[in-house]
Amino acid sequence: xxxxxxxxxxxxxxxxxxxxxxxxxxxxxxxxxxxxxxxxxxxxxxxxxxxxxxxxxxxxxxxxxxxxxxxxxxxxxxxxxxxxxxxxxxxxxxxxxxxxxxxxxxxxxxxxxxxxxxxxxxxxxxxxxxxxxxxxxxxxxxxxxxxxx
Amino acid sequence: xxxxxxxxxxxxxxxxxxxxxxxxxxxxxxxxxxxxxxxxxxxxxxxxxxxxxxxxxxxxxxxxxxxxxxxxxxxxxxxxxxxxxxxxxxxxxxxxxxxxxxxxxxxxxxxxxxxxxxxxxxxxxxxxxxxxxxxxxxxxxxxxxxxxxxxxxxxxxxxxxxxxxxxxxxxxxxxxxxxxxxxxxxxxxxxxxxxxxxxxxxxxxxxxxxxxxxxxxxxxxxxxxxxxxxxxxxxxxxxxxxxxxxxxxxxxxxxxxxxxxxxxxxxxxxxxxxxxxxxxxxxxxxxxxxxxxxxxxxxxxxxxxxxxxxxxxxxxxxxxxxxxxxxxxxxxxxxxxxxxxxxxxxxxxxxxxxxxxxxxxxxxxxxxxxxxxxxxxxxxxxxxxxxxxxxxxxxxxxxxxxxxxxxxxxxxxxxxxxxxxxxxxxxxxxxxxxxxxxxxxxxxxxxxxxxxxxxxxxxxxxxxxxxxxxxxxxxxxxxxxxxxxxxxxxxxxxxxxxxxxxxxxxxxxxxxxxxxxxxxxxxxxxxxxxxxxxxxxxxxxxxxxxxxxxxxxxxxxxxxxxxxxxxxxxxxx
Numbered sequence: 001x002x003x004x005x006x007x008x009x010x011x012x013x014x015x016x017x018x019x020x021x022x023x024x025x026x027x028x029x030x031x032x033x034x035x036x037x038x039x040x041x042x043x044x045x046x047x048x049x050x051x052x053x054x055x056x057x058x059x060x061x062x063x064x065x066x067x068x069x070x071x072x073x074x075x076x077x078x079x080x081x082x083x084x085x086x087x088x089x090x091x092x093x094x095x096x097x098x099x100x101x102x103x104x105x106x107x108x109x110x111x112x113x114x115x116x117x118x119x120x121x122x123x124x125x126x127x128x129x130x131x132x133x134x135x136x137x138x139x140x141x142x143x144x145x146x147x148x149x
Numbered sequence: 150x151x152x153x154x155x156x157x158x159x160x161x162x163x164x165x166x167x168x169x170x171x172x173x174x175x176x177x178x179x180x181x182x183x184x185x186x187x188x189x190x191x192x193x194x195x196x197x198x199x200x201x202x203x204x205x206x207x208x209x210x211x212x213x214x215x216x217x218x219x220x221x222x223x224x225x226x227x228x229x230x231x232x233x234x235x236x237x238x239x240x241x242x243x244x245x246x247x248x249x250x251x252x253x254x255x256x257x258x259x260x261x262x263x264x265x266x267x268x269x270x271x272x273x274x275x276x277x278x279x280x281x282x283x284x285x286x287x288x289x290x291x292x293x294x295x296x297x298x299x300x301x302x303x304x305x306x307x308x309x310x311x312x313x314x315x316x317x318x319x320x321x322x323x324x325x326x327x328x329x330x331x332x333x334x335x336x337x338x339x340x341x342x343x344x345x346x347x348x349x350x351x352x353x354x355x356x357x358x359x360x361x362x363x364x365x366x367x368x369x370x371x372x373x374x375x376x377x378x379x380x381x382x383x384x385x386x387x388x389x390x391x392x393x394x395x396x397x398x399x400x401x402x403x404x405x406x407x408x409x410x411x412x413x414x415x416x417x418x419x420x421x422x423x424x425x426x427x428x429x430x431x432x433x434x435x436x437x438x439x440x441x442x443x444x445x446x447x448x449x450x451x452x453x454x455x456x457x458x459x460x461x462x463x464x465x466x467x468x469x470x471x472x473x474x475x476x477x478x479x480x481x482x483x484x485x486x487x488x489x490x491x492x493x494x495x496x497x498x499x500x501x502x503x504x505x506x507x508x509x510x511x512x513x514x515x516x517x518x519x520x521x522x523x524x525x526x527x528x529x530x531x532x533x534x535x536x537x538x539x540x541x542x543x544x545x546x547x548x549x550x551x552x553x554x555x556x557x558x559x560x561x562x563x564x565x566x567x568x569x570x571x572x573x574x575x576x577x578x579x580x581x582x583x584x585x586x587x588x589x590x591x592x593x594x595x596x597x598x599x600x601x602x603x604x605x606x607x608x609x610x611x612x613x614x615x616x617x618x619x620x621x622x623x624x625x626x627x628x629x630x631x632x633x634x635x636x637x638x639x640x641x642x643x644x645x646x647x648x649x650x651x652x653x654x655x656x657x658x659x660x661x662x663x664x665x666x667x668x669x670x671x672x673x674x675x676x677x678x679x680x681x682x683x684x685x686x687x688x689x690x691x692x693x694x695x696x697x698x699x700x701x702x703x704x705x706x707x708x709x710x711x712x713x714x715x716x717x718x719x720x721x722x
Contacts, residue, residue: 016514023521098509100556102564121512121549123520123542 007033007062007138011043011078012096013070017119021065021096024130030138035061040073044081047088060091063114063137068097068104076104079111090144092137096130157190160197164190231307231328235264235280236321250307250328252299264324269296269304283313284320297326306333347371356437356452359444360388367391368447377437377454379430388450392427406441414443424455494563501559508552516545554682558667561689566606573600573614573647576607577635580614587622592629598636601645604717609690616683617649617710623677624653624708644696644713652707656700664700687712 008030012018018036025031037043043066045051049058064082066075075095082088094115095108108116117133120126153166166186225232231247233240243259251267253259259267268276272295279290290311296304308327313320347369350357356374360367365387370380378392393399402425413420419442426434438453523530523538530538577600603610618633625631634650656664656671663669665688670681688698691712702708 014510016517017510020514020517020521023517098507098513100553102560119509119513121509121516122546123513123517126513126517 006035008134009035009037009043009046009061009064011037011040011064011070011075012067013039014067017067020123020126021130024127025134027127028131028134030134033138039070040075040078043078044073047082047091048085060088060143062141062143063092063094063133065094065096065133068095068099076107076111079108079113083112092141092143094133094137096133157194162193228325231326233259233264233267233324233326234316234321235324236316236319238263238265238280240264240267241316241321247326250299250305250326251297252301252303258300267297269298272296279311280322283311283322287313292327294329306330356454358388358450358452360448360450361446363446365389374452377429377435377452378427379433381430392425394428398426410441410443410448413441418442419451424459427452497559498563501556504552504556509549512545512549512552516542519545551680554680555667558682558686558689561609561612561686562693564609566693567608568604568606571603571605571607571610573603573610573637576611577614577618579611580618583615584619584622587619591622591626591631593622593625593631593633596632596634596636598634600635600637600647601639603645603714605694605714606690609694613687613690613712616687620683620710621649621651621653621708623679624655624672625651626653626677628652640713644715646711646713648709648711650707650709655702655704655707657704658702661700661702665698684710 008025010018010021012021022031022034022036025034035046037046042052043064046053046056047060047064049056064078066078068075075097079093079095082091082093092114093112094117095104095113096117096119097104098119100118105116115133117129120129151167155164155166156162157164164186166183225242225244228244229246231250232242232244233247234242240259240262243253243256248254248256248259251259264280265273265276275293275295279293283290290309292308292310295307295309297307298304306329308329309324310327311322311324313322315321350369351372353371354373355371356377357369357371358367358374359369367388370378375381389399389403393402406422409420409422419440422439422441424436424438427437428434434456435452435454436456436459438455440451440453442449442451519538519541523535526534574597577597618635621633622631625633632650632652635648636650637645637647640646654672654677660671663671665684667682667685669685670679684698687710691698691714694714696712696714698710698712700708700710
């Protein structure tokens with residue numbers, strides 16, 4: 001929280017979902033601490049400060065909110081790469097998805113996800129879920145120590 | 150005169166010698182005369198002696214002839230065979246056997262008769278011909294079968310042999326008759342017996358042939374054998390040539406036959422020589438099992454025609470091969486279809502996943518943005534606009550539930566079964582828990598019977614109970630009290646049957662077939678909420694566990710739902 005790096009990285013390709021998520025977070029004054037990646041490749045580039053993000057300020061977000069179904073690289077692959085990367089392996093990752101598929105759940109937990117949240121269809125429930133996620137991971141949860149790299 | 154008298158010794162004769170003294174001078178002449186006289190005497194003596202010897206000899210010879218004739222007569226007289234002598238077509242001699250044969254009491258009854266009188270008229274021609282031939286050519290007539298007529302008129306079969314001989318300068322015929330009545334009778338009996346045996350052989354349905362094992366000639370075919378092979382009459386052909394026209398096959402048959410024939414010859418028992426392809430007259434072929442046995446030197450072959458059986462066997466073999474081929478094809482088709490089914494399932498899974506993700510997202514957006522719209526408009530929205538927004542939100546929620554139900558149904562079909570021993574009472578208790586909220590202000594009389602353990606998937610069976618009990622609770626709404634019964638029975642068919650009965654609104658049996666269909670509903674959703682997936686789920690689960698589901702009901706008088714589960718010995722798999 002002492003860094004300028006935004007607390008939340010959202011990896012989400014659907015602009016409607018991005019907008020609704022940001023709306024939910026803004027209701028809790030967390031929207032200004034959010035970065036959005038539009039697919040898995042962009043998310044990894046951001047985390048590794050590569051490509052378009054090569055000159056961003058160093059530091060990790062407090063949490064990554066990962067959609068599963070994304071173009072180019074899906075959420076599960078991103079999760080696998082994060083867990084396989086010594087510099088990123090302790091990063092809190094939450095899957096935020098429409099899928100309640102058992103296989104997705106199993107794969108996610110096997111890969112070491114920190115939480116798995118199914119986006120509620122009903123908007124009030126959605127607002128509530130995103131708010132709680134944001135508050136918990138950005139404000140309440142203690143981040144893993146830096147400098148393990 | 151000088152005289153002398155002297156008796157010839159041994160005879161009645163006397164010799165007188167006289168000499169005149171005047172003749173003394175002629176003594177030489179006298180001496181000569183004396184010498185002549187002496188010579189004459191000597192000759193006379195010798196002649197007397199010879200006569201004597203001759204006479205003696207003669208008497209000796211005639212005695213021999215007499216004896217010989219007596220012997221001959223005695224021989225004839227006592228011969229066991231009837232004999233008569235025919236001289237000048239008259240019977241001149243008969244023996245005792247002949248007297249007996251003709252039924253006479255003394256030879257006189259036969260003597261002097263013509264032999265023709267004694268013979269049956271049928272034989273006269275042959276008799277005359279033979280008599281003529283014997284007289285003309287001599288020799289001896291070989292035995293012939295003829296018939297005689299006895300004095301009492303009865304006819305007797307005889308075998309006649311005849312030979313000529315000279316009797317007092319005449320050619321007589323010596324005829325010997327042998328009574329063959331017994332032989333003829335035996336022959337007749339033999340013929341009858343043989344005819345009877347042939348009749349028996351012809352009457353049996355088993356074809357039989359009598360074959361000479363030495364010269365390979367067929368002596369007899371039974372009529373069924375003739376019929377079997379199409380022959381019309383016994384043929385004198387060789388058995389092997391006839392039955393096995395193909396030389397190569399014939400050789401093989403002979404090779405197989407010979408040791409078996411030896412075997413049956415030694416053992417004296419019939420031997421099954423195996424199966425042979427035997428040629429028929431029309432060129433077709435019969436497959437027969439041949440039994441062989443020796444009767445005297447003849448080989449009796451019995452045929453067991455197994456052609457039909459062999460053909461049937463072949464047909465069955467062919468059918469079996471075809472069936473096996475079909476099975477292989479079928480298996481391959483099952484494999485192919487299973488692969489296709491797997492592929493289709495995977496596709497369905499992908500589809501379900503896509504539905505899960507892709508359909509829910511726009512719903513969420515509709516819900517989200519309409520909520521944001523309502524929030525932003527705030528009090529500016531009139532009542533009608535607010536109703537529109539509310540309707541949008543409600544519809545979105547309903548669609549969300551539909552999608553969730555559909556996904557659950559899809560998962561029910563795809564989820565791997567966790568087969569264990571399931572305590573149905575426990576599964577039922579677990580299913581009742583989530584219903585508690587619905588039960589809060591309800592008046593329900595529960596009647597839950599003892600439920601057996603089954604082999605199945607605990608989670609899925611809990612869902613079955615949840616769906617059935619949920620329905621029962623839902624459709625008895627408004628009944629006071631509502632009655633819900635749960636029970637189980639042993640169906641005796643190696644399966645357990647469970648049921649849930651309620652006194653709710655029931656259903657029309659006319660639509661019972663729609664009851665278990667996906668999204669099929671028999672009630673208005675404004676009356677009873679729901680998507681119509683519950684019973685479809687129940688059916689899918691029970692079917693996957695090898696059981697059946699069915700229902701009974703009537704409008705206004707409740708419903709009864711049944712499901713069965715097969716019993717399995719193995720509870721661990």
